[in-house]
Amino acid sequence: MRIDILTIFPNMFTGVLNESIIKRAIQNNHLEINIIDFRTYSKNKHFKVDDYPYGGGQGMVLTPEPIYSAVRDIEGWEKATKVMMSPQGNKYSQSDAKRYSHKEHLVFLCGHYEGFDERIRDLVDEEMSIGDYVLTGGELASMVIVDSVVRLLDGVLGNELSHEEDSFSDGLLEGPQYTRPVVFEGMEVPKVLLSGHHKNINLFRKKESLKRTYLRRPDLLTGLNDEENILLEEIKLEIKYDKNLDK
Ligand code: ADE
Numbered sequence: 001m002r003i004d005i006l007t008i009f010p011n012m013f014t015g016v017l018n019e020s021i022i023k024r025a026i027q028n029n030h031l032e033i034n035i036i037d038f039r040t041y042s043k044n045k046h047f048k049v050d051d052y053p054y055g056g057g058q059g060m061v062l063t064p065e066p067i068y069s070a071v072r073d074i075e076g077w078e079k080a081t082k083v084m085m086s087p088q089g090n091k092y093s094q095s096d097a098k099r100y101s102h103k104e105h106l107v108f109l110c111g112h113y114e115g116f117d118e119r120i121r122d123l124v125d126e127e128m129s130i131g132d133y134v135l136t137g138g139e140l141a142s143m144v145i146v147d148s149v150v151r152l153l154d155g156v157l158g159n160e161l162s163h164e165e166d167s168f169s170d171g172l173l174e175g176p177q178y179t180r181p182v183v184f185e186g187m188e189v190p191k192v193l194l195s196g197h198h199k200n201i202n203l204f205r206k207k208e209s210l211k212r213t214y215l216r217r218p219d220l221l222t223g224l225n226d227e228e229n230i231l232l233e234e235i236k237l238e239i240k241y242d243k244n245l246d247k
Helices: 010-017 020-027 064-072 094-101 118-123 139-150 198-216 226-246
Strands: 002-007 032-037 081-091 105-109 126-129
Touching: 002 010, 002 064, 002 139, 010 020, 010 032, 010 139, 020 032, 020 139, 064 105, 064 118, 081 118, 081 139, 094 139, 105 139, 126 139, 198 226
Parallel strands: 002 032, 002 105, 081 105, 081 126
Antiparallel strands: none
16 A cells, blocks of 8 residues: 655654554555655745635635645556545544555645645545544644554554454444453453353453443444344343342
8 A cells, every 4th residue: 555645744754654563564565655745845935835815814724736736746646545634524433444445545635724725625535534623733633544544454463463353343342351360459350251162252252342332332333233132132131230239
């Protein structure tokens, strides 16, 4: 996969691209990332990339020229999926991460100031927000997206990690996980996990995952299969029973 990121703050990406899994993905040629400082495409003698909004108002607006020039200078830009980072975009989710992980070439456009000249929207395919809050710019948002996409690329996580059991990957939150010791400050690892009985362990995990999703993110409980629906009914009864015991 190739990723191009347009920004006027290229240094913000240094840490993220030079550590851990993304660094390894680049070293192992799963990924090529180019950070493009679109300020260098400004024709202004002071390399300005923003200007006052027509009609007045507060703040500055990114001008279209340097961004159009920078994008058009990317090899294969026409075929690439071009994504503008913006709090006005579609809300990013794991399904977008999966969709992007199948693309050959992604281009992210990170804005600053009050916003983009509206005509820049004509250049991009999608507009993405990472949540209902406003960041100082699109850089952190693009890093979040890149991180979530790169770990899904074939071969990137290797054997030591797997994304198949991630929260959201089957539409549910992941249940609790335990490692050594068996007892920590009186808190015990559930016995079933020590039993070696894979069928029971899988059932336990599925049920805990459903329970956690029911308690924390009931909005995700759509499209359950018959077995999951039965388990969910069991969970609801158990929760009701536990509540009655507390009374
Ligand atoms: N730029 C500023 N805020 C943002 C957000 N929430 N998501 C994506 N890009 C942004």
